[in-house]
Amino acid sequence: MRTDGSNEKGNVEDRRGMKRSTVVGGGLTVLIVGLVASYFGVNPQLVQQFLGGAGGQQQQAGPPPNDGYKEFSEDILGMMDSVWRKEFQTNRYGVSYEKPQMVLFREAVNTKGCGNNIPSGVGPFYCPADKTVYLDPTFFAELEKLGGSKAKFSQAYVIAHEVGHHVQNLLGYNDRMEYAKAGRDGFRREGENAGIRLELQADYLAGVWARQAQDRYKILDNPREVEEALKTAKSIGDDLLTKGRVSPENFNHGTAKQRYFCFKKGFDTGNASKQYLDKFFDPRIEPLKIGPNEGF
Numbered sequence: 160m161r162t163d164g165s166n167e168k169g170n171v172e173d174r175r176g177m178k179r180s181t182v183v184g185g186g187l188t189v190l191i192v193g194l195v196a197s198y199f200g201v202n203p204q205l206v207q208q209f210l211g212g213a214g215g216q217q218q219q220a221g222p223p224p225n226d227g228y229k230e231f232s233e234d235i236l237g238m239m240d241s242v243w244r245k246e247f248q249t250n251r252y253g254v255s256y257e258k259p260q261m262v263l264f265r266e267a268v269n270t271k272g273c274g275n276n277i278p279s280g281v282g283p284f285y286c287p288a289d290k291t292v293y294l295d296p297t298f299f300a301e302l303e304k305l306g307g308s309k310a311k312f313s314q315a316y317v318i319a320h321e322v323g324h325h326v327q328n329l330l331g332y333n334d335r336m337e338y339a340k341a342g343r344d345g346f347r348r349e350g351e352n353a354g355i356r357l358e359l360q361a362d363y364l365a366g367v368w369a370r371q372a373q374d375r376y377k378i379l380d381n382p383r384e385v386e387e388a389l390k391t392a393k394s395i396g397d398d399l400l401t402k403g404r405v406s407p408e409n410f411n412h413g414t415a416k417q418r419y420f421c422f423k424k425g426f427d428t429g430n431a432s433k434q435y436l437d438k439f440f441d442p443r444i445e446p447l448k449i450g451p452n453e454g455f
Contacts, residue, residue: 168236239322242375290325312369323361324361363425364431368425
């Protein structure tokens, strides 16, 4: 994968040289909560509430590792900024694109808007309150253990999914999710399952970015890279992660087939029109039925 296509750098802060002075809840508690969050997609703010809401200070302990992740993230985020700025202009959404920030961290991180001491086990996450993507790169090794890929394009997919949440935030789809949760504005009351709509749309947006970046910057070296990313999307479906231990009513990211379908559909079409994005929030379609059988 080529990562330097746009010659634009994203706004990335590397905090991996930071050391926490306090660990809220104790190491075992953080580990357990992190694993639960990783499997079930718990909102980082809810994790913070469970840990008691206390803050922990982070101090500079040394330089971050020189492993290329900061440079990689700057390049990838720069291409995402370039693609989405153009898409916002082309599709005339009525709002301007605003660049997100990205923070690389290790073990745990303090955020400006979603709490402190958020453990790595939560996985990569986007905080709407501070418009920032948070990522511990060790996640990619864990992803490989789950059957995904840590190839560069697969890593780009993970970041693109989180930036997809940023795009949703700017376009007001977070509000639509809340309507679905509460049963407002024509939605059936879906509770926490309303989040499936947002997650699958973020997978779709990641695919749209990949298509636009390929058309514009020729980022792929061979077609197998797309299949690796699709395998990664499939590996983190709710039904595979939970191994049947929970019912579909408690899913919150979508099934393996749904995640595969939505990323592939975004890549195949490159269609980021509001008309198409609205399909994910059509109240006539149940979130667990989003897919090819519903006309997507």
